[in-house]
Amino acid sequence: MTSDMEVNGNGDTASLKRKREPKDDPALSQKKHRRKSRSKKDDTSAPEGHDSTDTGLLKVNGDIELTNASGPTLLPKAAAWRVSKPMGGRMLDIDPIFSPDERHLIITYNTSIQVYSTDDSLLVRRIPLPVSGTEDAGDAVAVHIVSTSLSKCDPDYIWVACSDGRIWYINWTSGEGVNTPFRVEAKKVLDVAVDSVEINGAEEDLLLVLQRLTYSSAQIVAYNTRALSTSTGKLIHTYDESPQSLRSAAGSRLIVATAKEAVHIGLLKAKKLASFDDLAYRFHSFDIPDIVSCFDIRYTTRTTKKGAIELQAVDVVIGGARGAIYVYEDLLPKLPGEGSASQKAGVIQPRKYHWHRRAVHSVKWSADGNYLISGGYETVLVLWQVDTGRREFLPHLLASIENIVVSPRGASYAVHLDDNSTMILSTAEMRPTMYVSGIQSLVLGDRPSKDALVRRVWRPVDEITSPLVATVNPRNPAHMFLCVGNGQQAAQTGGTTSTPLLQVFDISTFHGVAKQAIARTNPTDTNITSEGTPVIEPTATKLAFSRDGKWLVSVDEWQPPERDTEAFLTGSKTPAEASRERREIHLKFWEVGAEDESLQLATRITDAHYTDRTEVIFDLAADPTSTRFATIGADGTVRFWTPKLRRRDGLTVTSPEGQPLRAWSCSRIVSLPTYEQQDDVIEGPKHTSLSGAITFSEDGSILFAAFGPPSAGLVVAIDTETGEFRDVVSGMLKGEIRAIKSLGSCLILLSEDLVVYDVVSDEILYSYSLKETSEAAKRFTQLAVNFASRSLALVAPVPDQVQGKMKKGARSELVVFNIDEDEPQLVKTFPQLITAVCAAPSSSGFIVVDAAAQIWSVTEGSEQAPLLQSLADLGVVDGAAEGQAAGQELALQEGEASDEEMEDADQDVEMRENEEDEDDTHAVVVAPQRLAEIFDAAPAFAMPPIEDIFYQVTGLFATKPAKG
Numbered sequence: 001m002t003s004d005m006e007v008n009g010n011g012d013t014a015s016l017k018r019k020r021e022p023k024d025d026p027a028l029s030q031k032k033h034r035r036k037s038r039s040k041k042d043d044t045s046a047p048e049g050h051d052s053t054d055t056g057l058l059k060v061n062g063d064i065e066l067t068n069a070s071g072p073t074l075l076p077k078a079a080a081w082r083v084s085k086p087m088g089g090r091m092l093d094i095d096p097i098f099s100p101d102e103r104h105l106i107i108t109y110n111t112s113i114q115v116y117s118t119d120d121s122l123l124v125r126r127i128p129l130p131v132s133g134t135e136d137a138g139d140a141v142a143v144h145i146v147s148t149s150l151s152k153c154d155p156d157y158i159w160v161a162c163s164d165g166r167i168w169y170i171n172w173t174s175g176e177g178v179n180t181p182f183r184v185e186a187k188k189v190l191d192v193a194v195d196s197v198e199i200n201g202a203e204e205d206l207l208l209v210l211q212r213l214t215y216s217s218a219q220i221v222a223y224n225t226r227a228l229s230t231s232t233g234k235l236i237h238t239y240d241e242s243p244q245s246l247r248s249a250a251g252s253r254l255i256v257a258t259a260k261e262a263v264h265i266g267l268l269k270a271k272k273l274a275s276f277d278d279l280a281y282r283f284h285s286f287d288i289p290d291i292v293s294c295f296d297i298r299y300t301t302r303t304t305k306k307g308a309i310e311l312q313a314v315d316v317v318i319g320g321a322r323g324a325i326y327v328y329e330d331l332l333p334k335l336p337g338e339g340s341a342s343q344k345a346g347v348i349q350p351r352k353y354h355w356h357r358r359a360v361h362s363v364k365w366s367a368d369g370n371y372l373i374s375g376g377y378e379t380v381l382v383l384w385q386v387d388t389g390r391r392e393f394l395p396h397l398l399a400s401i402e403n404i405v406v407s408p409r410g411a412s413y414a415v416h417l418d419d420n421s422t423m424i425l426s427t428a429e430m431r432p433t434m435y436v437s438g439i440q441s442l443v444l445g446d447r448p449s450k451d452a453l454v455r456r457v458w459r460p461v462d463e464i465t466s467p468l469v470a471t472v473n474p475r476n477p478a479h480m481f482l483c484v485g486n487g488q489q490a491a492q493t494g495g496t497t498s499t500p501l502l503q504v505f506d507i508s509t510f511h512g513v514a515k516q517a518i519a520r521t522n523p524t525d526t527n528i529t530s531e532g533t534p535v536i537e538p539t540a541t542k543l544a545f546s547r548d549g550k551w552l553v554s555v556d557e558w559q560p561p562e563r564d565t566e567a568f569l570t571g572s573k574t575p576a577e578a579s580r581e582r583r584e585i586h587l588k589f590w591e592v593g594a595e596d597e598s599l600q601l602a603t604r605i606t607d608a609h610y611t612d613r614t615e616v617i618f619d620l621a622a623d624p625t626s627t628r629f630a631t632i633g634a635d636g637t638v639r640f641w642t643p644k645l646r647r648r649d650g651l652t653v654t655s656p657e658g659q660p661l662r663a664w665s666c667s668r669i670v671s672l673p674t675y676e677q678q679d680d681v682i683e684g685p686k687h688t689s690l691s692g693a694i695t696f697s698e699d700g701s702i703l704f705a706a707f708g709p710p711s712a713g714l715v716v717a718i719d720t721e722t723g724e725f726r727d728v729v730s731g732m733l734k735g736e737i738r739a740i741k742s743l744g745s746c747l748i749l750l751s752e753d754l755v756v757y758d759v760v761s762d763e764i765l766y767s768y769s770l771k772e773t774s775e776a777a778k779r780f781t782q783l784a785v786n787f788a789s790r791s792l793a794l795v796a797p798v799p800d801q802v803q804g805k806m807k808k809g810a811r812s813e814l815v816v817f818n819i820d821e822d823e824p825q826l827v828k829t830f831p832q833l834i835t836a837v838c839a840a841p842s843s844s845g846f847i848v849v850d851a852a853a854q855i856w857s858v859t860e861g862s863e864q865a866p867l868l869q870s871l872a873d874l875g876v877v878d879g880a881a882e883g884q885a886a887g888q889e890l891a892l893q894e895g896e897a898s899d900e901e902m903e904d905a906d907q908d909v910e911m912r913e914n915e916e917d918e919d920d921t922h923a924v925v926v927a928p929q930r931l932a933e934i935f936d937a938a939p940a941f942a943m944p945p946i947e948d949i950f951y952q953v954t955g956l957f958a959t960k961p962a963k964g
Contacts, residue, residue, distance in 0.1 A: 080826070080860055081826035081860055082826075082858075082861055084858075086111065086852075087126070087855050088855050089109035089112055089853055090420055090853045091107055091109055091422060092108045092109065092144070092145055093402050093403065093447065094147065095148075095362075096108075096403065096405050096414045096416055097150050097158065097405075098405065098407045099155065102408060102409060102411075102412070103117065103119065104116065104117060104118060104124065105118050105422070105424065105434065106158060106172055110131065111128060111854070112126050112129055113127040113172065115172055116436050118433070118434050121434045121511070123510060123511075125173075125175060127170060128178070129145070129168065131143060131144065131145060144447070145161070146163050146191055147161040147193075148160050148161075149193070151194065152194065152195055153203055153205050156172065157169055157170065159205070161192035161207075162189065165189055166181040166182070166183055167181060167183070167192070167207070168181045168182075169182070182228040182231075183231060184209055184223065184233065186211035186212070187211065187213070188212040190212055190218060191209075191246040192246070193207070193247050193248040193255070194248070195249065195250075197224075197252040197273065198272070198273065199224075200273070204225065205224065205225065206222060207222070208220055208246060208252075209233065210243060210245070215242075217239065217240035217243070218238070218239065220236040220246065220255070220266075221236060222236050222276075224276055227276065234276065236279070237283050239259065239283075240259070241261065242259055243257065244258045244259060245257070246258075249299055250299050253301075254266070254268070254299060254311060254314060255281060255283075256297055258292045258318075259292070260292065261288050261289075261291055262285050263285060263288060263316065263318070264285045265283065265284050265285070265314075265316075265331065265335065266282065266283045267332075268280075271308045271310070282338065283343055285345065287347075288318055289326070289350075290321060290324055291454065293319050293359045293450040294362050296316070297365075298365040299311060299312075299313065299315070300312045300313045313332065315328065315330065315331070315369070316328045316331060317363050319359070319362070319363040320360060321453035321454045322454055323354060323355070323357055324360075325353040325354070325372065326351070327350055327352075331348070334348050351386075356374070356382075357376075357377070358376055358378075359376060359377070359450040359451045360375075360376050361375055361377070361401055362374065362376075362401060362404040363404070364404045364405070365406070366410065366427075367409070368410070370387070371383050371384060371386065372384040373406070375404055376400065376401060377451060379398070379399060379417075379487075380393050380394065380396075380397065381394040381395075381397065381404075381413075381415065381425075394430050398421060398515070399417040399418050399419035399486055400487050401415060401416075401417060401418075402416045402417060403415070410427065411427055412424050412425060412426050412433065413425045413427060419437075419484070419488070420440045420443075420853060421438070421512065422436045436511065438512065439482065439503070439505055439512075440482070440485075440501075441484055441849065441853055442464055442484075442488065443488065444463070449488075463776075464833065465497055465776070466539070468483070468835035468836040469483040469540055469541060469542065469543050469836070470482045470838055471543045472545075472838050472839075472840065473841075474549045476549070477840065477842050477843070478507050479505070479513065479597065480506075480507055481502055481503070481504055481543060482502070482503045482505060482849075484499055484502075484503045485497065485499050485501060485537070486500070498539055499540045500519035500520060500521045500539070500540065501516065501519075501521070502543075502554070502599070504516075507855065510855075513597075516598070516599055518540060518556065518599070519538035519539075519554075519558070519586070520537065520538055533563070536561055538558035538584070539558070540555065542617065543555075543620075544621065544629065545592075546622055546623075546627050547626070548627070549592060550592055550627070551589060551590065552589075552590040552592050553620060553641075554590065555586070555587055555620060555631075556588070557583065558584045559583040562575035565578035568581070580613070584606070585606075585615075585617060587605040587617065587631065588605075589603040589629075589643075590602065591662075602661070602662060602663060602664060603663050603664040603665075605664070608639065608666075609631065609639070615633045616634045617631050618632050618691060619692060619693045619694045619740075621694045621696055623696050623700045624696055624698060627642070627643060628642050630694055630696070632672075632693070634692075636674065638669070638670045638705050639668070640667045640670075640720070641664050641665070641666055642664070642665070643662040645660055645663075646661040646662060646663040670705075672692075673714060673725075674708060674714070689709060689710065691707075691708075691737040691738075692706060693738070694706070695741050696742065701720055702717050702718065702726060703720050704717055704718075704742055708737070710735050713730075713733035713751070714728055714729065714730050715747070716729075732749055733749060733753075734751050734769075735752035736751060736752075736778065737749075738750045738778065738781055741783055741785045743785045743792065745761075746758050746765065746819050748783065748792055753767050754770065755767040756819065756822075770796065777796070780795070780812070780833065780835070781794075782836070785839060786843075789844030791816055791817060791819065791844070792816070793815070793837055793839075794815045795834045797810055797811065797834075798812060798829065810832075810851070811830060811831060811833060812829075812832070812833050813827070813828065813829050814827075814828045814829075814830065814837070815828075816846070826858070830848070833850060833851040834849070834850050834851075835849055835851050844859065845857055845858050845860065931953070934949060
């Protein structure tokens with residue numbers, strides 16, 4: 001789908017002619033439709049915020065052009081809207097990094113490095129990385145980060161390697177080094193290991209780069225800082241057998257590289273190195289009885305009489321793709337000797353442990369070497385006692401385990417889960433001491449899952465099939481509610497996506513607050529069938545809050561997979577028909593807690609719309625003036641839902657706190673007319689596919705419903721008090737109905753055209769045509785309106801070369817209109833597919849979520865700050881700076897300052913004494929409403945920078961009273 005739009009402005013209103021209702025309704029009369037004329041602007045410059053590249057959306061020779069009857073129209077020069085930098089993202093399958101003092105945890109995201117405090121789980125710093133690039137012709141994986149390692153020589157720095165050969169040396173305490181990457185000449189970098197090496201008595205970092213030669217072979221090239229600056233590394237080893245990953249240990253004396261079913265071990269030949277050119281290794285390899293999915297190294301060293309450090313013992317643990325764990329203890333004596341002609345070791349018998357049902361995603365040695373810690377798809381952290389094989393379990397984690405890291409002191413574990421969250425567990429009590437959670441929507445990973453190393457009976461999802469269902473709580477605008485799944489593995493297996501959970505995400509702190517199931521889940525039951533296929537969970541399709549935020553309504557759907565319908569096939573019935581007949585659709589009403597926003601199910605309605613089978617619910621709308629909802633379904637009816645007191649035996653049912661409980665029921669059913677019922681419709685082919693959408697007017701008196709087959713839908717205005725039709729309009733919808741919104745006196749209709757229709761004056765203000773696109777992309781065309789700024793945002797995917805599928809690499813375009821202007825205020829191309837767009841309550845902007853789990857804010861230029869800002873952007877002083885300032889103050893107190901500093905301090909004291917002696921010193925009294933005007937001007941995520949707020953508040957207290 002593309003949002004390439006051209007004005008359907010030929011002046012002919014025949015295609016938008018409104019049909020009359022049946023003649024027996026005298027209240028309906030045909031009216032004339034008019035188009036609003038638009039004039040050509042004089043300014044021909046493209047506004048700020050528009051992409052300089054030609055994306056095909058309203059672009060002509062670098063200018064924004066709209067074609068209509070009066071000629072080309074160019075956008076004004078001044079841009080009223082702007083887009084913030086993205087925040088958040090997807091945590092990659094890369095081990096998190098503890099700082100040496102364990103006070104910080106460094107997590108690698110798809111586009112940034114984020115540093116969190118382990119004391120309070122707060123974000124300390126976000127370091128964005130320019131990770132962008134196109135896919136190779138022979139590779140389906142785009143450019144991505146492959147490794148992040150802490151520098152061995154300077155713990156304030158980290159090495160970050162990208163698959164295209166870029167390597168950053170970044171100070172994670174300040175963010176320096178992002179703009180000056182190194183680059184290695186490689187077709188593709190698979191992995192990078194970092195260790196220290198002593199050359200001529202000096203310690204320096206050594207980078208071992210595993211770079212691809214062919215699809216099944218690779219080479220290991222060593223670099224130090226000098227070699228990186230010249231891109232001239234030293235070739236260490238070349239091997240085939242489908243190389244995967246690389247590790248280095250013991251001061252670069254040991255290298256372990258894994259292939260598909262083999263392990264290569266390299267031992268440093270020289271005990272001491274005089275120069276970088278003397279770096280050389282002796283490699284040996286041995287086979288593994290399974291496909292390697294992960295591994296870890298444990299080693300011990302000894303110091304010789306001459307002061308040289310040698311390896312004493314090396315233990316390697318291998319995690320297999322079929323669930324087994326292999327432990328190879330004391331490997332050095334089992335490898336061929338130095339004079340051996342063959343590098344291939346004989347059969348080495350490992351110690352085998354097996355509990356996992358699928359691939360072992362991560363396995364690590366404990367600090368003392370007595371235990372192994374492993375995790376995988378089962379959401380269970382397993383502790384193995386190496387000597388006895390005895391197991392201990394920490395079950396029921398939130399999602400599949402991707403990475404496990406043991407802290408430097410061995411007192412805690414960092415566990416990265418595939419639902420975009422990371423926690424720290426204490427080793428003593430196995431209780432979480434830190435938890436970080438991002439947006440947990442479905443994201444197509446940069447690398448295939450470790451479970452895909454073995455062919456399964458199910459296939460993973462290779463595209464995003466539906467937009468993200470999201471809304472914002474009007475009672476707490478900083479909290480965004482999103483329908484998500486039980487992690488990436490659970491959400492994208494079985495050929496479909498499941499979203500049975502509701503995540504509450506705080507935009508102000510950029511942290512997941514809570515997660516609750518709103519549909520049936522299988523977290524504790526066996527979620528694999530006897531045939532080895534995963535059990536499919538329901539998918540939430542609609543979400544809406546009441547006007548006061550006290551009620552939340554959700555719609556979830558489930559139907560059995562076609563492979564499970566063989567027993568129901570009778571006659572000529574197809575598996576698809578049998579699956580649809582057993583579809584389950586639930587409409588649920590949840591009471592939202594006032595303090596913790598917990599959800600309590602008040603009413604569940606099965607088959608809210610039903611004919612001879614369960615019908616799909618097309619849309620859900622909330623009344624902006626009362627506690628009422630409306631739904632429209634494929635049965636051709638609109639149903640109104642209202643609450644009432646729950647009674648039992650004539651008495652009101654109350655909660656344990658004594659509050660009366662309410663239940664929801666259908667208060668009115670309105671049957672919608674069809675296009676064939678119109679009196680002047682020419683007979684034509686009958687349509688079978690239907691679509692629909694509804695919206696309330698701002699005063700709640702009218703419900704607008706659009707319903708019908710493609711290109712034959714009707715727009716009906718329903719009186720919400722009586723259920724009667726106020727008006728019926730036809731000819732405004734082309735193709736399937738995608739959305740309908742009401743803003744003031746205007747009705748915004750989205751199908752294959754975007755039409756803005758003034759209901760009061762009965763005229764079409766303007767309309768745009770969207771170009772022809774694939775069916776898969778049509779689902780991602782979304783519309784949102786903001787009542788504060790009287791604006792609307794249209795989102796549509798950009799056409800790609802992946803046959804119209806929403807795979808990785810798809811992009812979207814955003815167009816913002818003001819309802820009173822027929823020209824776009826903003827045109828922006830996003831590097832990722834936009835999966836959700838919502839209006840920000842109590843603000844004039846919009847919140848955008850993309851397929852990389854990033855959040856963008858779109859705000860008007862008049863607003864002082866974007867909706868999203870990181871702590872680093874706000875200028876928060878870190879612990880080091882605070883300590884430095886405290887040290888300076890202590891030096892002054894103890895008399896350690898220089899004469900110049902003492903003189904400055906004396907002057908400061910003098911100035912303070914003079915200020916205290918002033919006669920006009922006064923006690924300022926500030927009215928509470930003055931402070932409320934500053935702090936309640938916008939929700940937390942839309943507030944201006946903290947510096948501006950500080951000056952506004954101090955300005956109130958610094959104002960002196962008027963003298964009489």
